[in-house]
Amino acid sequence: MEANFAALAEAAPRIWEGLGITLLLTLGGALLAIVIAVVLGLGARLNNVFLRGICRAFIEFFRGTSLVVQLFFFFFVLPQLGVDLPAMVCGILGLGLNYGAYCAEVVRGSINSVPTGQWEATTALSLSKTQRMRRIIFPQAWALMIPSLTNYLIHMLKGTAIVSFITLADLTYHTEQLRQDTNTFFAYGVSLVIYFVLAYILTLMMNGLEVQAKHKLGRGDSLRETLSLKAPETTVAAEGGRG
Amino acid sequence: MNELWDWDAAYAVLPELLLAFLKVTLLVTVVSTAIAAVLGLVIAILRMSVPKPVAVVINFIGDFIRMTPIVVQLLFAYWTFLSVDAIVIGIAVFGIHYSTYMAEVYRAGIESVPKGQWEATKALSMSKSRTWIAVIIPQALRATVPALGNYAISMFKDTPFLLTIGVVEMVRAGLTFGGNHFRYMEAITLAGVIFLLASYPTSLLISRLEKRLAYNY
């Protein structure tokens, strides 16, 4: 066991680097995904049949073709077409497009579930379509979509573990290296715990966003009030469990 | 040689892809879905019938499995049980991983059964097992079918992760072909198309089923 920890200490800087890659992919992918999700989610509600059709096709295409296929397409096929992107860009593109398409459905669904009374009140006040969406509907939909977005963020974090196949030395890649110096159980145990802690932190952060968003809608305490109460462990576990 | 799309290559790789699709991708999806569906139900019921501290432990294990990458779990199991066939490892890991999701679906389904149903079983002095089997599960299951279907599709699209433990599923087959012929275009694209052709109609079917179930409730 001591030898294990010695090996781990030695591998720590590399694992730290791998962690950086994993985080960069997750956050970069998430940023791209949310932009795509909002654009496609709004686009899929347009009256214009042509534009709406394009958005729908885009969503179904990227949801339907599997993350790994998309990553490999960007990494292996695009160079054949003369487009040579860095592996990191391929990774972020693949993750962002795939999960962006999933999240677009979340955005669309949340917008549609803002009560009709809210839409009608904007008509009664003569707000324009843009004002209506930007100032009234989206802020309310935002609170509704966060739990689902959290799920997809965790999915994305987990999805990054494949990127060593497109030459990125992420956390999983360095775990593999560690396995050769320690034993299987130890190496993967460390890796799984790190992923779990990352996922947990991301979930907590998203829960914070949700609390804040709900507070803005007059439901529940502010984030500061919530934090000062120090949320008990079990509640968080239950939150994370909204599969 | 360097044109955008080479039909010869496409025709050459298609049978290999379809073979891998049938032999691995579909097999893993079907068997693992069955495992996840059963195991998930067991976990969900267990969690509600054991003492609270035990339930907390079960919850934590479930969260842990759900919140860590399936790729790392595959590698972990693969290197731990070296004597076991990689595809068996794959089926087991997918089954267990998704059972934690399905347990959540069942939990929601069970919680959606009205309290009065539980009270009625008590008033009739029904046994615990009869309560579950005859009253709760049949009502809970109905609402969970679409969600289970969606997770099956999600698992289907996750099957390429199997290539990390050397299982030749569809994408791996495509990569190998691409590496041998220095052309990835046809193999990867066709793999994507097959995924799309299989998953899109299925998800349409499920959303239709979802609507129908919602109406009949």
Add this chain to the structure above:
Amino acid sequence: MPTTTEPETVPAPATAATVPAIKFENVEKRFGDNVVLKDLNFEVAKGDRVTLIGPSGSGKTTILRLVMTLEDLSGGFIYIDGEPLTHEERGGKRVELGEKAQKQIRKRIGMVFQQFNLFPNMSVLENIIEAPVHVLGQSKEEATARAMELLESVGLPDKADAHPLELSGGQQQRVAIARALAMDPEILLLDEVTSALDPEIVGEVLGILRHIAATTDITMLIVTHEMQFARDVSNRVMMFDGGKVVEEATPEVMFTNPQHERTQSFLHAVLGNAEDQIGTR
């Protein structure tokens, strides 16, 4: 009835006194195969307070929603101050107006809803100044000053920074009234504004509306089950049934001496024993 001799121009500019605030012309409204309103014609003069009564499903709320353009008009025309609201007759054809033109007219109309429909992502004050600032282009200071006046008049001057959901139903509805008035509407639509409120706070909301009715000349179209309120504020009551006006009269006549048999049975069902009190108070 104006004759349709000059199809290109707006109906002849009549004097303000003769142009009705609201005019329904052969209005038809269908939901699928279900015809809710058919061949409906009526006018509401400027400053009129008209209450629509009738059994549920008689189409009274639909009329309000049509005026607010919350429902599409299936047939016929609605005119606001003589100008077409959503459709106009052009060369003998019924043509839908552009969004811009519709919006210009819609701005003159305000509505208070049964479920308040305050925006939960904004404070009370923000709810009230939202449209004046972003639709009418008022400055924030100007809109805020007016909003505070309105809050004062609905008895909630200290709730400006409160959150809508922190307020009671009655308070929310009072804010919603202030929000509608902040747009300085020429026409105010009140759609069962007390139906979602507990009986003991209905009074506070109706009191404010009575005050508004007494101190302004806003045209009001009201759907309500509060017959005493209808009697107090309106100068005309229209009884609807099956998408048609069955009877129309002043409240005095309508509540004490209804002519039509269906009005009689409706009022009897709604008022029960209170019928006599309403008549004599």
